Amino acid sequence: MKPELFQQIKKEYDDFYKILLSKGRLPLRTTGRGFWGHVPTGDIYNAFKQLNLQKHETFLDLGSGDGKVVLIASLFCKRAVGIEMDDELFQKSLEIQKNVGIPNAIFFNNNFYDHGISGFDTVFVYPGEPMYRGLEKKILNELTGKLVHCGHHFHPENLKKQNHCLINGTLFTVYTK
Numbered sequence: 001m002k003p004e005l006f007q008q009i010k011k012e013y014d015d016f017y018k019i020l021l022s023k024g025r026l027p028l029r030t031t032g033r034g035f036w037g038h039v040p041t042g043d044i045y046n047a048f049k050q051l052n053l054q055k056h057e058t059f060l061d062l063g064s065g066d067g068k069v070v071l072i073a074s075l076f077c078k079r080a081v082g083i084e085m086d087d088e089l090f091q092k093s094l095e096i097q098k099n100v101g102i103p104n105a106i107f108f109n110n111n112f113y114d115h116g117i118s119g120f121d122t123v124f125v126y127p128g129e130p131m132y133r134g135l136e137k138k139i140l141n142e143l144t145g146k147l148v149h150c151g152h153h154f155h156p157e158n159l160k161k162q163n164h165c166l167i168n169g170t171l172f173t174v175y176t177k
């Protein structure tokens with residue numbers, strides 16, 4: 001779980017959010033595909049520890065935003081993949097990956113509906129829009145591993161809840177088909 005690398009990742013994101021705030025921008029905005037928001041870096045790391053993510057080899061974040069979840073997952077898994085449509089957030093993911101020197105993360109700058117999700121041990125989603133609009137159908141058709149859903153909002157309606165943890169008020173729920 002590489003705590004030293006985690007501290008480097010945390011510092012990169014702390015600095016990124018400070019710079020945004022100093023320019024009068026929030027680390028939260030619409031991307032044209034729902035909204036981009038994020039969960040504190042330490043909460044993601046602690047959730048992955050509690051959910052034993054190290055037991056899973058492959059990880060995919062659908063709508064990976066600024067790449068934080070993927071880079072943290074890469075400390076636990078052999079391969080972590082993120083897909084994000086927003087160009088600025090995608091570029092930030094690559095920049096921080098390079099700064100920290102993480103070899104086992106891959107980012108794609110496109111629509112996650114164009115990617116298959118079968119074969120991934122963990123699929124992560126912090127949804128920016130209700131899942132009944134299309135994402136839940138894709139997951140029901142293609143999921144072979146587990147879905148980790150982040151947040152109290154926009155839960156799937158037809159998947160089976162297996163487990164959950166609450167980290168500083170943020171809910172992480174594990175679903176299977």
Ligand SMILES: C[S@@+](CC[C@H](N)C(=O)[O-])C[C@H]1O[C@@H](n2cnc3c(N)ncnc32)[C@H](O)[C@@H]1O
Pocket residue numbers: 031033034035036037038039061062063064065066067068069083084085086089110111112113125126127128150
């Ligand atoms: C709430 S944010 C979550 C970001 C990241 N997963 C995290 O937890 O820090 C949702 C992200 O999904 C992206 N997104 C939504 N629909 C998408 C799609 N069809 N393809 C790619 N990215 C998408 C949005 O641009 C946004 O950055």
